[in-house]
Amino acid sequence: MKIILRIVGLLIILNSALLYMHYSQMADASGTPEKESRYIQEIEVINREDALFIRHHFKNLDARRYEIILPAQSRNRACYLETDSSCTRINENVTAIVEGEQSWQSISYEIPKPESLENRKLFKEPFALLRNAKPDFTILHVTDESGIGGLWVSGLELVGSRQMDMIEYSMYRGSGGVTDLYWQRNSLPLAYRGSRLSIFGDSIDFEVAEQLDNGLLELNARHIAVVLDPQSKPLKSSRFLISELKETDLSDVVLERGVRSLYIIPDNEQLVAGLIASISVDTPSHIGKVNAVFETLKNSLTTDQYELLRSRLSEKQGERLDAAELDRLIGEVCGWKTSFVQKNNERAYPFLLEDTRVITLNGEAHEDIQVIMMDRRSLYPINKVLTRNGYSVTSNESSIYIESETEKFRFSLRDPFYVLNNKRYTVRERPYILIDNEYYFEEDALRRLFHLSIQKNEETIIVKSLAGGNTK
Incomplete structure (x- = not known):
């Protein structure tokens, strides 16, 4: 009997091993990437x-x-x-x-x-x-x-x-x-040799070269070569650049090359490379657009979130990074989705977080409505939310007009007040904001002024009209 039990035990172990090998091979065949x-x-x-x-x-x-x-x-x-x-x-x-x-x-x-x-x-x-x-x-x-x-x-x-x-x-x-x-x-002669930087040229400013080398060292970048040649047209590669500029004007360009030596960044993603450089060395850029995005991002994150983002970027070295992936990392440390970097690739755009929960209006799902968060305020696009709750929404250079059969609102775009049915009300802060040519209202204002019930769970934001308005 003991012999039989031992044989059965061995068969179970052997069968388990064969199953493990089988499913491991299936996982490999299904596309699981190798280390x-x-x-x-x-x-x-x-x-x-x-x-x-x-x-x-x-x-x-x-x-x-x-x-x-x-x-x-x-x-x-x-x-x-x-x-x-x-x-x-x-x-x-x-x-x-x-x-x-x-x-x-x-x-x-x-x-x-x-x-x-x-x-x-x-x-x-x-x-x-x-x-x-x-x-x-x-x-x-x-x-x-x-x-x-x-x-x-x-x-x-x-x-x-x-x-x-x-x-x-x-x-x-x-x-x-x-x-x-x-x-x-x-x-050209080798005019400067540092731990992470070599400069070829006839003469250079040694102190500036040292600063550039220290920046690359802080970035933990690969070695970069710079050829300062006023007779050559500018040229950039992932680990070297040919420039007619003086070394005093090369700070941002050299740091960008350093970033590109660490990550796989598409050639057209200049903002991403510059932004990663600024975040990694915690230093503003001299490039206006990059600096504006960097300052906005840093001021929008908590200290812990900012340091966590720097840590996540360090872990990503050797991998592909573009605007979408950088947005994903920013969203990861914030706990919400964002398209901040992607939007700023196109035009100046504020730091917004996106609520990915589905909006339902009076029992019907509306996936085209995006709730956003800015400065810890939840904002709703009124042209979609209110028009589908029985209101009309129009605007001109001075006012926003929101009207239903019983209510006529006019929100001044110049002074902090609104008018409801010919009665004026002063407000300390405007309840709306213009983002990318679309007006958004704060969640509390929608509840208080437009009689909307807003409830939330893990997957859905439920919006209902308490005034019995007809949906369109």
């Missing part, structure tokens, strides 16, 4: 007349399979036999590193040059990537065999250069990855 992997990369770039010849080494790989994302313009893709085992996990068409124990794998490819380099050239995303993985550290070697000379910039810190007969070699290194590679014929 993002980290690796170290070493990239060798050889500049020749017709192409950049690249040897790309991926190191510290774990045993999983990696999909290789090769540059769209690359050609002659192959594995590279750096060591006896550096090709063992590369598949035949060089699109994946398959499962295996070897932690170092190498590939090679070329980035063609349609024409010879003349004054400057940006090689946009010329390096391979691994899907669902990020480089922790990058070593970049650039060898120029064409004898063209000039300055190469990647955003990584320049370790050193060596000039030989018809060959010039430079080595760069730094945390994180590198997206772009830039060359210009005008070779």
